[in-house]
Amino acid sequence: MRVGIAGRVKEVSYAIRDLVVHAEKLEAEGQKITYLNIGDPGLYFDTPEHLKEAIFEAIYSGFNRYAPSKGLPELREAICFKENKINGVRGLEAEDVIVTAGISEGIQMFLGAIAEPGDEILIPGPSYPPYISFAKFYGAKPVMFRCIEEQGWQPDLDDVRKKITDKTKGLILINPNNPCGSVYDPKVLSELISISGEYGIPLVSDEIYDQIVYDKEFTSTASISKDVPVIGFNGFSKAYLVPGWRVGYMYFYDPEEQLTELRENIEKETRIRICTNTPAQKACVSAIYGPQDHIPELVSKLKERRDFTYKRLNEISQLSCVKPEGAFYAFPKIETEKWKDDKDFVLQALFETQLLFVNGSGFDPTYGRGHFRIVFLPSIKVLEEAFNKLESFLKKSV
Ligand SMILES: Cc1ncc(COP(=O)(O)O)c(C=O)c1O
CATH class of the missing domain: 3.90.1150.10 (Aspartate Aminotransferase, domain 1)
Structure with a gap:
């Protein structure tokens, strides 16, 4: 063969x-x-009982068809509720949210939409590996910026600046971080937002561990950005204990509408893969509005x-x-x-x-x-x- x-x-x-x-x-x-x-x-x-019941309920009440490619409207509404009310992101609307088969698919779609061979993607070093692998998959070069072990693995801002070139097409943050367990200081986040704004580099903030913090408060990147757009990644795999359901999302905090073209092109990508698992999406609405204990x-x-x-x-x-x-x-x-x-x-x-x-x-x-x-x-x-x-x-x- x-x-x-x-x-x-x-x-x-x-x-x-x-x-x-x-x-x-x-x-x-x-x-x-x-x-x-x-x-x-x-x-x-x-997995919490009410979520197990919710997925059965979704199946028995007919949520077995294809869903809209961007995700069920009621889930996108619920995600806005969570991000606005709990994480303090201002003004997010259902239209700003895309439901994905886990963040993993979001990573693939985002990099698929922005990375051309030879482009560079700034990624925290060390990082959750799919950011590195998908960048390579699309022919781009993952450029790792140092996180400082002696400072609790906070990103090295000088190193981020030093590594920006004309080819840099994206800046990725993972907060709280996998594999280091660091929770980024709001001051560091503000600096990273400024860097993104100054150089016009799209900023992604992967916040899948937002509800799993110990002695430090979590700050959502979009919640402290004023005019700089932020693409937030999150999902249900960790805090809601349903990793096998494969439901995640990306949202566009974009007060000055600088990401419209990117958003439209990612939406095209969602259409070629039809949709995310429909009953799981429906059940995830209950994850947000149901008991959180x-x-x-x-x-x-x-x-x-x-x-x-x-x-x-x-x-x-x-x-x-x-x-x-x-x-x-x-x-x-x-x-x-x-x-x-x-x-x-x-x-x-x-x-x-x-x-x-x-x-x-x-x-x-x-x-x-x-x-x-x-x-x-x-x-x-x-x-x-x-x-x-x-x-x-x-x-x-x-
Ligand atoms: C930082 C980070 N992002 C994303 C994922 C994958 O999330 P999902 O299950 O939503 O694809 C993980 C899983 O370990 C992770 O650690």
Whole structure:
């Protein structure tokens, strides 16, 4: 067969899932793996009852047809309610919202609409990998700006400015951040908004962990921007515990209508993929207007797990870890030269302890190097066992 593989797909990788292949092989040999690699809260926290009922109700009341490509109007209204009332974005209307199959599809559509081969996309280093992979997929160059570990992984504003060129087509922010767990300071956000305005570079703010913060308040980028447009990304996968429903959204905060052409072209992209899962969209309306008590419960449990993770990791002499302020990830530094690189470390840890982490270079070869990511969603009991194993593994390898 003359199967031609397009060059663009050869560049695509997703460290979080790529490593699972090794773990599955061990599992097939009868070993029990502790997966601390995937940020799926649905593995450890049950979906709220009212949402399970809502999706059945949606199916039984006929929401089984194609939905409008931009999303169900009642969901887009509900999203505006949430973003305006809870996150303080001003004046968002249903027309400004596009429902996507998770933020993942939003990333693909946004970059698909703006990135030409040779263009550059500014992305936090380290970053959630699909921003890097989709940029490459469209032939653009992901340009990583430094986030400063010693300053709680806040973006380095000088580095952002230094890396802007004529080819820069987008500036991505992830707040709260995956993989570092940082929550951006409002002052830093204001500066990033000014940079976007000054250079006329579209600003994206991925806020999927907006409701999962511990000791610091979350500030939505659009809520503090006056005239600079912001493209907000968010969804239901994390705080509402329905990652498998694949419902997310993007909104355009665009008081001076500078993004009209971009918006129209992204809308064209939504039409070629028809729509997002209809019953799941309908049920997500209930996620916004229904009871919210599972969220403080989730955050309080995660805060205990965060505190425990932070304490234990810093007790292990070959590791150091910044305190995560949001999301459910810790991103410790490996303070030893014992391993060839962080991937070697993660693979050896998997083979010897059956713990699966993600290597930091999978989130950026420069700024993620020498680190690894731990998901602290599991119970303290599971985490305790994992950290004990990790500690003895590291002691043995000195
Ligand atoms: C920063 C960030 N954005 C987006 C996603 C994916 O979201 P969705 O399930 O809405 O595609 C994740 C998932 O881990 C994430 O960490």
